[in-house]
Amino acid sequence: MLISARSEARQFVEPLGRRWLHVQAVADSAIGVADKLGLDSETLVAAAWLHDIGYADELRGTGFHPVDGARYLRRTGWNEEVVRLVAHHSCSRFEAGLRGMSGALGEFPRPSPDLEDALCFCDMTTGPGGERVTVVDRLAEIQARYGEGDVVGRFVEVARGDIVETVRRIEDRLLTAE
Ligand SMILES: [Fe+2]
Incomplete structure (x- = not known):
């Protein structure tokens, strides 16, 4: 599964430039986190490789990349x-709420909370060029890149508390796992 996740990610994300650096570093981070926390590495790392494929022009449907990516993956028979x-x-x-896309996101039940937290940690502590960053800097960078008036900027405002709390939860677990 991991080899095909990586090659599928490469096909769709490498043409997007810098985002490919981000995705490779998120996958790298996922390997370490799964190992330290004893999580299902194959599933977490595959999702890390594939999390942003919905940004690819070929996969664009709704324009909301988590749903566009997940619909493609489901259509092509990926692990649920x-x-x-x-x-x-x-x-x-x-x-999804801000975009009126909650119904579309509802096609997908929530994954295991442990894996969901871990992927959020890996994504939110990896910068756009693949550098390791704090969650606070990551959110500030996203907001600066998109602008406060943009839906992504507004998303950061409403999701900040949950994202920071999620990252802290994983950081705490990583500390005790060492
Ligand atoms: Fe994303």
Whole structure:
């Protein structure tokens, strides 16, 4: 599963430029987190590779990348937990609400909370060029990149508390796992 996740991610995300650096680093981070926390590595790492494929032009449907990515993955027969993780990655439910896309996101049940938290941690502590960052800096960078008037900027405002809390939960577990 991991080899095909990586090659599928490469096909769709590499043409997007810098985002490919981000995705590779998120996958790398997922390997470490799954190992330290004893999580299902194959599922988490596959979802890390695939979490942003919905940004690819070829997969664009609704324009909301978690749903576009997850619909494609479901259509092409990916493991259902991977599909759910991609759909719900990094508190996408808040952005779905702002976009009037909660119904579309509802096609995908929530994944296992442990894996959902872990993927959020990996994504939200990896910057757009693949650098390790704090969650606070990551959210500030997203907001600066999109602007406060943009739906993604507003998403950061409404999701900030949940995202920070999720990252802290994983950080605490990583500390005690060491
Ligand atoms: Fe994403």
